[in-house]
Amino acid sequence: MNPRHPAARHCPQCGHAPLEQCVPPGDTHLRLRCPACAHLIYDNPRVIAGAIIDEGGRIALCQRGIPPGVGRWTLPAGFMEHGESVEEAAAREVMEETGMRVEIRSPYSIFSVPPTNEIYLIYRATLVAHETEPGPESLQVQWFGANDLPWQEIFYPAIGQILTRYFDEGLTGRHGVYSGSMESGHIHFIS
Amino acid sequence: MNPRHPAARHCPQCGHAPLEQCVPPGDTHLRLRCPACAHLIYDNPRVIAGAIIDEGGRIALCQRGIPPGVGRWTLPAGFMEHGESVEEAAAREVMEETGMRVEIRSPYSIFSVPPTNEIYLIYRATLVAHETEPGPESLQVQWFGANDLPWQEIFYPAIGQILTRYFDEGLTGRHGVYSGSMESGHIHFIS
Numbered sequence: 001m002n003p004r005h006p007a008a009r010h011c012p013q014c015g016h017a018p019l020e021q022c023v024p025p026g027d028t029h030l031r032l033r034c035p036a037c038a039h040l041i042y043d044n045p046r047v048i049a050g051a052i053i054d055e056g057g058r059i060a061l062c063q064r065g066i067p068p069g070v071g072r073w074t075l076p077a078g079f080m081e082h083g084e085s086v087e088e089a090a091a092r093e094v095m096e097e098t099g100m101r102v103e104i105r106s107p108y109s110i111f112s113v114p115p116t117n118e119i120y121l122i123y124r125a126t127l128v129a130h131e132t133e134p135g136p137e138s139l140q141v142q143w144f145g146a147n148d149l150p151w152q153e154i155f156y157p158a159i160g161q162i163l164t165r166y167f168d169e170g171l172t173g174r175h176g177v178y179s180g181s182m183e184s185g186h187i188h189f190i191s
Numbered sequence: 192m193n194p195r196h197p198a199a200r201h202c203p204q205c206g207h208a209p210l211e212q213c214v215p216p217g218d219t220h221l222r223l224r225c226p227a228c229a230h231l232i233y234d235n236p237r238v239i240a241g242a243i244i245d246e247g248g249r250i251a252l253c254q255r256g257i258p259p260g261v262g263r264w265t266l267p268a269g270f271m272e273h274g275e276s277v278e279e280a281a282a283r284e285v286m287e288e289t290g291m292r293v294e295i296r297s298p299y300s301i302f303s304v305p306p307t308n309e310i311y312l313i314y315r316a317t318l319v320a321h322e323t324e325p326g327p328e329s330l331q332v333q334w335f336g337a338n339d340l341p342w343q344e345i346f347y348p349a350i351g352q353i354l355t356r357y358f359d360e361g362l363t364g365r366h367g368v369y370s371g372s373m374e375s376g377h378i379h380f381i382s
Contacts, residue, residue, distance in 0.1 A: 004233055010206035012199035012232075017206055026257065026327045028287060029272055041203075042195055044237045045271050047310060066217065080236050081220055085303035085372045086310060096219060106379045107370045110298055110312065112276035119238060119277060121301065121310075123370075136217045176381055177368055179298045179314075181276045188297045190367055190381050 005043070005117075008032055013039040045117040049089035050077020051125035052166055053102055058145045059166070060127075062097045062138040069155035071139065075162070077120065078137075086121050094125065098141045099132040109162050110179040120158050124175065146170070158182060196234070196308075199223055204230040236308040240280035241268020242316035243357055244293055249336045250357070251318075253288045253329040260346035262330065266353070268311065269328075277312050285316065289332045290323040300353050301370040311349050315366065337361070349373060 010017045011034035019032045024040055032041040052075060053060040061073045076097040080089040087104040094102050102125040111120040134141050144150070146167035154160040161182060169175050176187040201208040202225035210223045215231055223232040243266060244251040252264045267288040271280040278295040285293050293316040302311040325332050335341070337358035345351040352373060360366050367378040 006204065008203035010201055010203055012201055012203045013197065015201035015206040015208055028326075042270065043273065045273060046235045047238060079233065080310075082234065082236060082308045083305045085305055086301060087303070087370065088305075106377070106381065107298070107301055107368055110277060110301070112278070114274045114276055114279075117273045119271075119312075135219075177298055177379070179278065186297070188368070188381075190297065190379075 005046070007043070008041050011037060011039055012041070013037055045112075045119055047080040047086065047089070048077050048118055048120045049080045049086050049093060049123075050075045050120065051090045051094050051102060051104060051123045052108060052162075053094065053098075053100065053125045053127055055127055055143060057170065058143040059149075059163075060098055060100065060141055061144055061149070062134065063140045063142070064137070064155060065134075065139040066137050072153050072155040073150050074155045074159050075122065076138075076141075077122065077159075080121075087123065090121070090123050090125070095131075096135045097138045098130075099134045100130050100141075101128040102126060103128055106175075107177050108166070108175065110177065111158050111162060111185075112181045113158050114181065120162070122162055196237070198234070199232050202228060202230055203232070204228055236303075236310055238271040238277065238280070239268050239309055239311045240271045240277050240284060240314075241266045241311065242281045242285050242293060242295060242314045243299060243353075244285065244289075244291065244316045244318055246318055246334060248361065249334040250340075250354075251289055251291065251332055252335055252340070253325065254331045254333070255328070255346060256325075256330040257328050263344050263346035264341050265346045265350050266313065267329075267332075268313065268350070271312075278314065281312070281314050281316070286322075287326045288329045289321075290325045291321050291332075292319040293317060294319055297366075298368050299357075299366065301368065302349050302353060302376075303372045304349050305372065311353070313353055 014037040016036035078093040109122040176189040205228040207227035269284040300313040367380040
């Protein structure tokens with residue numbers, strides 16, 4: 001369970017507790033249901049949108065400034081918000097965490113993380129302008145190549161796997177779209 | 192606001208009402224916050240996973256058996272659940288709504304719908320076995336080509352746009368990955 005999204009204990013519509021678990025008629029999954037007002041709570045996976053910004057073979061990483069993992073490195077990425085497209089979310093997160101305005105180019109990874117109920121939607125992007133300092137979520141932003149990237153200090157395993165693939169592919173000059181999870185998946189070079 | 196996901200009125204952790212709106216320190220978005228226990232409610236867009244199953248140029252559509260849109264047609268697709276990858280969600284939804292076991296092949300559409308806070312992740316898939324009847328969500332399943340598809344009876348506009356593109360591309364024999372929204376986006380033919 002993601003600590004940002006703990007399971008409900010009270011009904012968000014009427015305030016009643018305790019809630020009960022049931023599989024509603026016609027449904028296939030256990031849901032939390034309010035026995036007082038019959039409200040059903042649907043809790044679904046969340047999308048993390050982000051980008052790989054490549055400048056001549058070096059990519060921008062953020063050193064985390066807020067828990068968890070303060071001081072460790074990751075791609076600029078974060079939870080998608082209401083009212084935006086995935087591309088808009090990725091560009092917004094990049095601006096917040098790096099201060100860079102980017103152009104989102106092409107999907108790079110549809111990476112499911114079932115243990116944390118998250119989906120990383122990572123895009124390739126190009127730098128338009130480095131406008132401001134990064135916000136409080138980042139201590140600093142640095143550009144890294146495969147040889148000087150702090151591989152042991154990457155915070156999220158999914159991000160480490162995405163970066164490993166990116167630099168491996170860089171040697172071939174050919175990038176596809178990965179879809180899968182940590183354990184299995186495919187790179188799709190659509191022709 | 193999606194009727195399945197109404198805004199909370201009571202705190203799901205302590206039951207208090209009313210909630211207040213605030214931008215938490217270090218955050219950039221308005222959140223619902225409980226003034227009694229300080230719990231913050233994060234409400235994020237939801238992923239709908241589904242598939243285009245193509246058998247010799249004809250694709251499987253479901254006639255909706257539950258509201259909204261009873262009697263209208265759509266691709267087999269539905270809300271992703273916790274503990275599964277996007278591919279697993281797409282295959283599960285196909286089984287529930289068509290009775291077909293499929294192999295999920297390649298991503299086809301990353302389609303954001305900001306007005307309803309949904310993201311359609313649609314894959315191309317191939318039929319493995321038609322195992323059972325569809326569940327209660329579908330009145331029936333039929334195979335359609337571009338010429339006999341009930342274009343005026345497709346329920347979700349995003350699905351209509353995805354199907355239009357699919358059959359347009361079919362004439363060229365070349366499928367890419369679309370990423371975007373109803374208004375703008377790009378088809379990525381990655382080489």
